[in-house]
Amino acid sequence: MYWDRENETMPREQLQALQLERLRLTIERVYRNVPFYRERFTKAGIKPSSVRSLEDLRRLPFTTKQDLRDNYPFGLFAVSMSDVVRVHASSGTTGKPTVVGYTKNDINTWAELAARSLACAGGTKFDVVQNAYGYGLFTGGLGLHYGAERLGAAVVPVSGGNTRRQLMLMQDFGTTILTCTPSYALYLAEEGQKMGLDFKKMPLKAGIFGAEPWSERMRRQLEEKLDLVALDIYGLSEIMGPGVAMECPAKEGMHIFEDHFIPEIIDPDTGEVLPAGSEGELVITTITKEAFPLIRYRTRDITRFNPEPCPCGRTHLRIRRITGRTDDMLIIRGVNVFPSQVESVLLESGETEPHYLLVVDRKGNLDQLEIWVEVGEELFSDKVRQLEDLEQRLRERIESVLGISARVRLVEPNTIPRSEGKARRVVDRREI
Amino acid sequence: MKIKQISLFLENKSGRLARVTRVLGGHNINIRALSIADTTDFGILRLIVNEPDLAYRVLKEAGFTVSATEVIAVEVADEPGGLARVLAVLEEAGLNIEYLYAFVQKTPRAALVVFRVEQLDEAIAALQAKGVRILKEEEVYSL
Structure with missing residues (x-):
């Protein structure tokens, strides 16, 4: 099922011509309106007029998360604030989040692409979409919400959490499409089973699951337990939010909506563009965004293209499941977590050289984060109460910085393995 | 009148206390009194020994977090x-x-x-x- 047949099935030659036209307009606009890009391009000896083909994109410098941080909060916006109608933010590696903005047209494009994604999973205006992604600064909730409305479906903006109520509404409203993180969907399935719900008798038909990595094993579990078709969605707030790419029922990768984004796969070490089919870091250039265009943004997500034509008829390239990250970012319950955020809290708490480890586990389909902190002499006290206070203080600070709950565990010195060079800060025990 | 007590941070894991006593025994240090205050995750071992300064040094060298009170x-x-x-x-x-x-x-x-x-x-x-x-x-x- 297509939402926008013309654009989704556009012959590749025509699609590439459209991409080039939009790319050139974007390059001109950022050169004119964003000092950061003008300086970067000038340093690289590039003028907007020198971009004549899609291949020329390779000559442009990359943009990184660090660049976003350096220009916090609005430095990379290409329009004046009077034209911005919304901002979103995601957690950054330190205290400051990464901020993105949208014009009215950007919100419109996003709603279109989220509607495309829902239609790709079989959604129509007859559906009831239970949107259990978090609403707020995180793009998941509002992104799919606008898409479902655009589609004409009935959207239930239930947001995350409150599992029993989720299950009650699902039953009473006759939810047909569920949108949330895959781990939360599994949790819903298991809690529902405990409550005696029979998902086979419920009208659920599709699940759109994203915001964290998952696997074919999880897909089988979700499809079996919830009796639906489980599909993967890709997005990141820097680029737009959910709806950058969406899996079709062929289940061989996610179509990246190339009339709005140009994807490249590069070698994360050399920055070289890799031949189609090789695994590497996904780099995306936005070609229609107004408020926050990004040129060659390094997503840090590892994937590869599936260059085969898709039986669904969409001509847009597919990317495979995200298999990892080039940095140490973790996604826990859909929230981005960087070990450096924990480090900053420990430094504030007076530890001169913090030794810590993030241990992530999945218990009953819910991610658990435990933070091990070595108790050195600066932190040690002879009194139990003081150590318990320390634990609590660290926990509260860490939770407020990360935005998710965590458990702090005080451990003896030298418990956390030291490695040559870069310290190992993360143990991920989740099996996905 | 005041005496020196040695306190150690210990995780609640098997073998930790045994290791402390081995280190002390190996240096001929005799324990006079001891107590453990514990929580679910960790404990604080408090010791009175015949040679507190030596005990402090050798336990620290053995990698423990030690303090004197x-x-x-x-x-x-x-x-x-x-x-x-x-x-x-x-x-x-x-x-x-x-x-x-x-x-x-x-x-x-x-x-x-x-x-x-x-x-x-x-x-x-x-x-x-x-x-x-x-x-x-x-x-x-x-x-």
């Missing part, structure tokens, strides 16, 4: 109400006890108890005024 060792009559009398003195003086624990050994007529109080000097004065005997450093280490 001043405490007093009080002689308490080994009879019903013995400890109550000592506690009454501290209570009257308005002194709060952070923790206390008993020695392994005792003298024929008296038990020995380690007290940790915030205001040590006041505690010593109050106890001595009531004729409670506080052990000297050398006495404790050479028990």
Whole structure:
């Protein structure tokens, strides 16, 4: 099922011509309106007029998360604030989040692409979409919400959490499409089973699951337990939010909506563009965004293209499941977590050289984060109460910085393995 | 009057306490008194030993988080109400006890108890005024 047949099935030659036209307009606009890009391009000896083909994109410098941080909060916006109608933010590696903005047209494009994604999973205006992604600064909730409305479906903006109520509404409203993180969907399935719900008798038909990595094993579990078709969605707030790419029922990768984004796969070490089919870091250039265009943004997500034509008829390239990250970012319950955020809290708490480890586990389909902190002499006290206070203080600070709950565990010195060079800060025990 | 207590941070894992005692034994250090305060995840081991400075050094070298705290060792009559009398003195003086624990050994007529109080000097004065005997450093280490 297509939402926008013309654009989704556009012959590749025509699609590439459209991409080039939009790319050139974007390059001109950022050169004119964003000092950061003008300086970067000038340093690289590039003028907007020198971009004549899609291949020329390779000559442009990359943009990184660090660049976003350096220009916090609005430095990379290409329009004046009077034209911005919304901002979103995601957690950054330190205290400051990464901020993105949208014009009215950007919100419109996003709603279109989220509607495309829902239609790709079989959604129509007859559906009831239970949107259990978090609403707020995180793009998941509002992104799919606008898409479902655009589609004409009935959207239930239930947001995350409150599992029993989720299950009650699902039953009473006759939810047909569920949108949330895959781990939360599994949790819903298991809690529902405990409550005696029979998902086979419920009208659920599709699940759109994203915001964290998952696997074919999880897909089988979700499809079996919830009796639906489980599909993967890709997005990141820097680029737009959910709806950058969406899996079709062929289940061989996610179509990246190339009339709005140009994807490249590069070698994360050399920055070289890799031949189609090789695994590497996904780099995306936005070609229609107004408020926050990004040129060659390094997503840090590892994937590869599936260059085969898709039986669904969409001509847009597919990317495979995200298999990892080039940095140490973790996604826990859909929230981005960087070990450096924990480090900053420990430094504030007076530890001169913090030794810590993030241990992530999945218990009953819910991610658990435990933070091990070595108790050195600066932190040690002879009194139990003081150590318990320390634990609590660290926990509260860490939770407020990360935005998710965590458990702090005080451990003896030298418990956390030291490695040559870069310290190992993360143990991920989740099996996905 | 004040004696040196060695405190260690220990995780609640098997073999941790055994390792501490091995390190001490290996350096010929004798434990006079000990206590463990514990929570679900960790514990604090408090020790009175015959050679506190050496113990501090060797435990630190063995990789433990160690600290030294001043405490007093009080002689308490080994009879019903013995400890109550000592506690009454501290209570009257308005002194709060952070923790206390008993020695392994005792003298024929008296038990020995380690007290940790915030205001040590006041505690010593109050106890001595009531004729409670506080052990000297050398006495404790050479028990």
